[in-house]
Amino acid sequence: MSAEPAAPDVPAVPAGAARPQALLLTLLGRHVLGRAVLVSQTSVSEVMARVGVSDPATRSVLLRMEKRGLLRRERRGRPVFLGLTPRSRELLADGQRRLWAAAAVSGHWDGAWTLLTFSLPEAWQRQRHQIRSRLQWAGFGMLQGGLWIAPSALDVGQVLAGVEGADRVRAFVARPGPDVDVPEMVRDAWDLAELRARYDEFLARWGDCGPAGAAGDALAAQLALTTDWLAVLRSDPRLPLEHLPADWPARRAQEVFRRWHAELDPPARAAAADILVTAPDLS
Incomplete structure (x- = not known):
């Protein structure tokens, strides 16, 4: 060697x-x-x-x-x-x-949101977990009452490809009405404090390193x-x-x-x- x-x-x-x-x-x-x-x-x-x-x-x-x-x-x-x-x-x-x-x-956003909901039999715990995991992986957040949202128009079929129960998902692309407080909606669907903490932790580990580092x-x-x-x-x-x-x-x-x-x-x-x-x- x-x-x-x-x-x-x-x-x-x-x-x-x-x-x-x-x-x-x-x-x-x-x-x-x-x-x-x-x-x-x-x-x-x-x-x-x-x-x-x-x-x-x-x-x-x-x-x-x-x-x-x-x-x-x-x-x-x-x-x-x-x-x-x-x-x-x-x-x-x-x-x-x-x-x-x-x-x-995302600095170039067209204002659209993907919304989806699904209903599975109570016994389908494994399928429910798989669907939720795929949605979270793709960036969806749960807004309320089983309504999931994600920014932009996403291909939900691709996100859930191969997952049993995906045929029970109903998805739409929509824009909020004039009275919707979108920043509040974002705070409800995603834990921004936790997201910020992850970035802050990354910066704490790597942000102060430079060419003169150890x-x-x-x-x-x-x-x-x-x-x-x-x-x-x-x-x-x-x-x-x-x-x-x-x-x-x-x-x-x-x-x-x-x-x-x-x-x-x-x-x-x-x-x-x-x-x-x-x-x-x-x-």
Whole structure:
């Protein structure tokens, strides 16, 4: 194995609570998605160790992900290699879209809202949970009495694709009447204080880091940074800027993420190329 390229001054990985699975998905999304390769389990464990995840913990996460259909194993001689599945590719592609395809806040909103409601038999607890989880993932908030709303016109069919009970969902695209207090409606449907706290926590971990920060591991720092940022994005419905407080921290947090990601990317890619052992994916 060749000597690892010297890294510039990068921030030491902040003490965060990123789950091992989230870090592993970030690793796969950054360095495996879009490539026709398998990656060796041993080298994945080596990268995970750099972000503080032990080998037993990594093995446990890999096993759970395989059982959930997010990974497949393939032995090439003695080494075990890991490959993506259609389900994990879809999940990772969604993460990449959230990271790069949209701004943290919606500055170009046409004033429309998607409204939906559904009614399921009392015994359908699992289906109800799946529908609610998909709606929250897509940015919906519950306004009142089982009425869910989201900014802009969303493709509800795509959001709920494959979910049992989706045919019982009734969705509409509408605009509020002149007497509707939209900022109050937003506060009722989403916990803005909690959303702000997530951004503030991200900025507390990363916002004060700069080129003169403590020397650290570029690959580990980029994985932690991206995992933290994705966790924030996946909790944020991207509400219209005009209905958010003037000091809303999303744009500043996005600038911090993108600046640091770009700074860390060359040495992080070099380190990943040096550590990760790959093989052609022939499936």
